Amino acid sequence: MLGYLPAAWKTPHLKKDAFVDPEYWENLGKTAERGTLDAIFLADGPLLGDPAYDANPIRLEPTVNWGHVAAATSRVGLVATASSTFNDPFELAERFLSFDHQTGGRAAWNVVTTRGVPAARNFGMPDIPFRDDRYERANEFVDVVRALWASAATGRDVHFHGGFFDIDGRLRVPPSKQGHPVIFQAGGSPQGRELAGRAAEGVFAAELTKNQAIEHYRLVKGFARSNGRSPDDIKILPGLLLSLGSTEEEARRRSDEIHDAGPPSYSIGWLSQAIGFDASKLELDEPFPEEVLAPIGNAQSFLGSIGFRESIITQIRKTNPTVRSYLKQTRYTGSGHAGFVGTPEQLADHIEDWFHAGAIDGFNLQPDRLIDGLDVIVDELVPILRERGLYRHQYETETLREHFQAASPTPPF
């Protein structure tokens, strides 16, 4: 991950092997820690991304990658994504609890069900299972993992017999400093929201507008309540794609420069997979045809993320732009994830506004290019938030669960 704009890799400031360079990652971790950020986050999937739109296809497995950063830091949380469709719960429970020890109680597991046929082909499956099936497995998977983590504390074996998994036994790994890793969830379909409300302590979401975010927030907190949880036990953090500058013009110029360094296929390719339609076939100077915007006939077999698709279609319907102007506009508004282009001061206003509107508990900030974008967050945004009394001046706690004020360490079983 070199940045959230796909052409971020084009900068001469980066070494060619930054993707896998321990020093690059350690520096990012140290910078985040200098800003007393709660955590840093890695999305992932067990497949090689399509280079037509994914410019960050080369990567190390996240828990291994965070190993370098864990050793170079002592407070910042480390969130690693792992799929419930293409892992085994016993193996994952053990791997993540070990990772939590290695980080001194700063680890989180982001549960995803994974889209993308190439992932299925890596596991001997001809196709990705339907969304309902993936989420059914995900729910059971999370139950098994939590039961195994709880059994590490009680010392009693788990006896679990479900539709997907059978386990009689327990882990070798003892409980960690924060009990067990914090659980995140990413996926904005109704099934994803339900899973989040039931089991997650952090939610990574794709919400383009404040109203969409308020609705998502209300729904997920509602699911938490109906599962007997306190809504405060689950923190909702939509992505926010950032280009920052000392003036708005400078920030726009930076976004334009990074975009223009890459081929147009990056934005068209991303849009195609996100909406489930080959956008290269669309007339650039025409509005999007109704067949593209209409609800998907078979949501079950739609391969992309419903969360991303819904937020993009809502955005297009609002202004009915031509394809060309939509692609241009998304440079500043984001696509899927909301975008923000402006000054750190304006960003602080934006964060405050969404927070007070009940749309977010925080943002998963996504700098256009990490190597110089993360410093601006730490050195310019964070001091403004501190001045306004909205952000910590130093870490007051040690574990991610404590930074995050997430749910109690050992959920009851």
Ligand SMILES: Cc1cc2nc3c(=O)[nH]c(=O)nc-3n(C[C@H](O)[C@H](O)[C@@H](O)COP(=O)(O)O)c2cc1C
């Ligand atoms: C904000 C957000 C982030 C996501 N991150 C990942 C990821 O890192 N890896 C992955 O395999 N899927 C990721 N997904 C997709 C879902 O977990 C899942 O793979 C998808 O098919 C179901 O998403 P849905 O519930 O939005 O339909 C993400 C989805 C959203 C909305």
